[in-house]
Amino acid sequence: MPDNIDQRALERNQASQMREDKNSGTTEPNEADESSRSLRQEVMEQRLAQNVAERSQEIETQQNPKKINTRGAKLTRSAWANTLDSFGLTLIWPNIVWFMSSIPGLRGMIHPLGAEWLPPGIDPNLVESKVRNLGFLEKMGLAFVDILVLFIILMAIMVVVLILNFSWSDFFDLIWDTVKDTVVKN
Numbered sequence: 001m002p003d004n005i006d007q008r009a010l011e012r013n014q015a016s017q018m019r020e021d022k023n024s025g026t027t028e029p030n031e032a033d034e035s036s037r038s039l040r041q042e043v044m045e046q047r048l049a050q051n052v053a054e055r056s057q058e059i060e061t062q063q064n065p066k067k068i069n070t071r072g073a074k075l076t077r078s079a080w081a082n083t084l085d086s087f088g089l090t091l092i093w094p095n096i097v098w099f100m101s102s103i104p105g106l107r108g109m110i111h112p113l114g115a116e117w118l119p120p121g122i123d124p125n126l127v128e129s130k131v132r133n134l135g136f137l138e139k140m141g142l143a144f145v146d147i148l149v150l151f152i153i154l155m156a157i158m159v160v161v162l163i164l165n166f167s168w169s170d171f172f173d174l175i176w177d178t179v180k181d182t183v184v185k186n
Contacts (some may be wrong), residue, residue, distance in 0.1 A: 008045065015041050072097065073116035088149040094142050113138045 114134025
């Protein structure tokens with residue numbers, strides 16, 4: 001491989017020498033063939049550089065096979081922290097994350113549940129098991145809190161209905177009368 005690199009460096013020097021000669025005005029009759037050859041060499045050099053860059057990326061991914069996607073992790077963490085302040089409205093975001101992580105095409109777009117609680121410098125080999133455990137715990141907690149919020153909302157509606165001494169049949173009768181009057185008038 002070093003012979004190959006030395007040969008390429010030599011070809012680069014020759015190509016730059018030919019360009020300098022061409023720009024300085026000392027041209028030879030065979031220079032058209034050589035200039036097309038130097039263009040080919042430039043293309044080959046660009047491809048080589050691209051292959052080297054791709055190879056270095058492959059080596060880097062082999063060294064760190066599991067990198068966790070942390071997009072939205074801060075947002076999810078702050079949503080949990082502000083749940084009481086917002087009366088449960090920030091639970092919408094963890095539910096969106098849960099939904100997006102359950103759809104196969106959207107899994108790579110956002111972090112899995114539980115990933116927002118991991119420290120930034122965790123060992124890549126431990127990531128999968130930790131995220132799975134934290135994710136299960138977070139899903140169970142989210143389901144419990146969602147049921148609790150739903151129960152609180154229903155209780156609030158029931159209290160308002162009891163205070164107003166309002167019956168649902170009167171409400172539906174009101175809607176029916178409004179629809180009927182609108183249809184009969186037209």
